[in-house]
Amino acid sequence: MSERTVEPGPDSPAAAAQRSRTAGSGVGVLADKKKARLERLAQASADSGGVSLLRDAVRRLRRNPAAVTGAVIVGLFVLMALLAPLIAPHDPVIRYPELTKDLTTDTIPGARDGFPLGSDPLGRDFLSRMIYGSRQTLFVGVLATMIGLALGVVFGAIAGAFGGWVDVVLMRVTDVMLALPSLLLAITLVAMASSSSQWTVIFAVAIVQVPIFARLLRGSMLAQRESDHVLAARALGVRQRSIVLRHMLPNSMTAVIVQATLTFAVAILDAAALSFLGLGDPDINRAEWGLMLGVDGQRYFDVRPELAYYPALAIIVVALGFTLLGEAMREAIDPKNRR
Template sequence: MAEKQKRKATTGNLWYEAWIRFRRNKLAMIGLFMVIALLSIAIFAPFIAPHDPAKQLIWTEGVKAKLAAPSAEHWMGTDLYGRDIFSRIIYGARISLQIGIFATIVSLVVGVTLGALAGYFGGYVDDIISWVINVVFAFPFFLFVLAVVAVFKNPGMIVIFISIGIVTWVPIARVARAQFISLREREYVEATKALGLPTSRIIFRHILPNAIAPIIVQATLGMGGVITTEAGLAFLGFGAQPPTPSWGLMISEGQRYLTTGQWWWAIFPGLAIMYTVLAFNFVGDGLRDALDVRLKR
């Protein structure tokens, strides 16, 4: 019991020290505030958006609302149907974050489970899982997601985030496998084996908590890629369907008007994607530096 309490206290101190290092990283803190702002916008979208994102304002404001340039009334202009771009971008944050979060959860479940089994058992189990990892990694990532989504005529949110999640688990599995290989021979693990504890408890109760830090970093860094993938699917017409306010779909619809002067329809959603990817990359880089004990001063 004393040893267990000591280990918990040590773990708590390590996380506290990691937070201190993270807080000293200016880019990481900027990224954290950016993520918090993005989450707040997504949660309170109905109170922030000045217009209904699906409402075609040409019916109330006339033809002048069609492809209207940014103004005091419409900060980011309107699209071909008179819908307010600013309101659609705000609601689009919900779509991107939902898919990003749930797809990452799917990839964590698959990646951590397979990586833990490979790293803990080794031998034939490790060989088989490593072979699967290499096969999935070798296959063109976006084409695989596109093929899975294309099977469904009208893919919904669940299909999209599961499709993305089942092909983004490879980096997480590799990190988990490496961590379990390095931790499975530790004294406390050998002690749990000697006590006859179930393998599942050893893996998920005793080893995983000590391997979770780099897995969290990898998942955070992968969020930007997941959101970009969702935008790419929507751009090609395989993601969210109209009139859903998806950033990728807005870029797809507005690209043809870039050369005719109505640049706002595609540019502002693109900036929203860039903002989101930068935010999660800043946080991921900050977590990586903060949780790396080699950087401890």
């Protein structure tokens, strides 16, 4: 009689041993591949001398189309603001006879020779006012953001460094401010002033941004309080002030600086909204996109809607540029997104 080979069943000890050997070999292969990959990365890092966090973030920003687009928009905006006297074809304050001769309450001259965008309601070159408006918009946005950043860093550093009742009081104040819509809070602050001006707009927009920076920095510093280098400094007897200023604060500022880029776009929109509502700078000779959109664009929209279209489009494009750049910077420095 011929001998029959008995195959082990799926639940037999032999089958279980075979599956274990197969799984073990698979895990071993994956471990070898991972080890080889780590060795290649280590060798590449050693050959290049190591890659710092800043260099890695810059490299990732250069590969991000959104970051490149935002950087180009922001760069063009800053250049136009800085070189406005050289770029603008005419003085933005002078009323030109070529434009005023055809200017009536129902007619505002459009494009013509020497004036590509035509006239504003007072017979001034609209293109020159748009170019000079970038300077004023940049000035308001930068100053409001810097003031809000400085105050937010002070409050956030105090709350994150000391904790206790100081942290509770400061955070409850920021919670109240964050509970109110930013534009409504800015309108309230401007309305409390005796008279509206450029500086009331700047300070109102700055105060609105303070709780955002304060809460962000406070959270970062709370995470730093239990880190190894801070615990080591405390164990060595380093003073609390030195620990806060030399260890905790510098390591917590990266996210705050990135947030400032995003907040700049919000500051431009809030300042433009205040000017649109008639709470901004009352000086009609000062060219500012929000003021141009609110005063001229709204009043003469039926006569010449381009007076509203161009400032609105400029505000949207610039805000989009800062938003794209800020979001890309936030993703580039986030350790969770590193590959």
